[in-house]
Amino acid sequence: MEELYTLEREVGRGSYGVVFEGQMAKTGNTVAIKRLPCSNPECVELYLQELWAMRATAKNHVNVIALHSCLLQTGPRSLRPLKPGKLPLRLVESVLKGNVVGAQEGQERRNVQSNGLRRTNSASRFQDKTNTVQARAKLQDVVKSNDSSTPRRPLNRARKRSAQSEDEQDAPPRCLALWLVMEYCDGGDLNQFLLSQPPDAQRNHSVVLQLCSAVAFLHGLGITHRDLKPDNVLVCVTPKSPIIKVADFGLSKMSDGTASGDPTRQRFSSTCGSDFYMAPEVWGGLSYTAQADIFSLGVLFWAVLERITFLEEGSTQEQLGAYVCKGRSGWLIPLGEALWENADLQLCIPVKFRRAPPLPPAPGPATCALLLDMLAADPDARPLANQLESRVRSALNEDCH
Incomplete structure (x- = not known):
């Protein structure tokens, strides 16, 4: 990652990923870098929708955030740029199959290793630290506001998108995360x-x-x-x-x-x-x-x-x-x-x-x-x-x- 971009600090964290302030290694220009962990097919589908929409808008309107590039992470320190117009096929397959492609193969591999067969070097353990988000709560009809001058929103009314996050386990090379590099x-x-x-x-x-x-x-x-x-x-x-x-x-x-x-x-x-x-x-x-x-x-x-x-x-x-x-x-x-x-x-x-x-x-x-x-x-x-x-x-x- 350091060869392409330098992460300076975290500037935002939500249900699906983390946004960092970063710099381009070659130019020193400030960018926003959004990490989207590919831990389940529901999240992956949202990521692909976001990537596809941002590619369609490109840099063609001053009032729409510009996407500079997208990188695919396949290991703890393995990143490669995605070509314009291309989608990572393993992520598309994850959405279609309803499970993260590569996870099952990783489990089978660990089972073989546990039976005393020759161990091979695998990628170091890779974990995602994004927020754990509860499932969407049922809305209540009415909730009292407090006495402050600014009304307080009702409790348990949130109907925002939500998804569970999972720790990534060591596995064969697969799509661990998407990194979207955008204007800051x-x-x-x-x-x-x-x-x-x-x-x-x-x-x-x-x-x-x-x-x-x-x-x-x-x-x-x-x-x-x-x-x-x-x-x-x-x-x-x-x-x-x-x-x-x-x-x-x-x-x-x-x-x-x-x-x-x-x-x-x-x-x-x-x-x-x-x-x-x-x-x-x-x-x-x-x-x-x-x-x-x-x-x-x-x-x-x-x-x-x-x-x-x-x-x-x-x-x-x-x-x-x-x-x-x-x-x-x-x-x-x-x-x-x-x-x-x-x-x-x-x-x-x-x-x-x-x-x-x-x-x-x-x-x-x-x-x-x-x-x-x-x-x-x-x-x-x-x-x-x-x-x-x-x-x-x-x-x-x-x-x-």
Whole structure:
């Protein structure tokens, strides 16, 4: 690894892997390096989806994270670059067979060794130290918030993607991990960046417009992200203005829906995403299209423009997100869940309940109308991604005048 890149420090850790800040050995340029351990076929499938989507986007849009290269790890110190357009066949085989290719052969080999046959030199023990994640918990309907000025998200509501991690055992050469080398974003994620400084309407408008452009680009390629949220939006700080980057394509799906001119033709069925940003049709277990991304953007835009936050379970770190507040005690219900239960629910934009100051100016009537369209319970009533940027610009200009 040292011949190609130097790992400087860990900058992020999630359900599936670890992200490091690193440097290219030849140029000294700073990069982000994401290690994805190939411990089970479910994880491998997500990794291949992410790799395929990032290769499709390449470096073609300023607001989508750029993939520089991908390396395949077959031993403790054995890495090789993957050729563009190629996938590691052993990983594809793992997904198709439903078990990690090479694991069974390794067990048979150890059985032979234990019977007194000649031992051969094997790779040194290789272990993955990523987080162990519990299976998806069943959602509760209502949970009381605490008395702080920032509402706290309900307990046990998480509907984020999850997977179990396993320690890698010594085995014949096989795919131990994928390493994705990407551009490095020094501003952190959107939560960290926006909530670390006073509200600024012009900055908020820039964030919203850049996200519109990124999602229009992805949908134009037939890519549905399926997990748009502030955690998956990164920020590059520049002297002029921050540059927003959509990242984390592990749950994304690619389709040929644009071939017929209709980007919403392809339908999906698996329930995935993060609860406070999931569309009503996803909550209800219905089939859905790329329009679910537009709902997620609507939640994100509302939170950014009004600086609406909640607290993640077990954390003191504020998160951007809009929701329905029920009852005197202020129970927090995700918008998608609330609209699934009651499609006629009237959302109040701007929000009128208690929030932590300082607050930005409330959205104008044109922006409020657009947000309501993006958050429509009926997916067909939401604007298409290729219409969104022009509609946002028009609404912001109208409200400014």
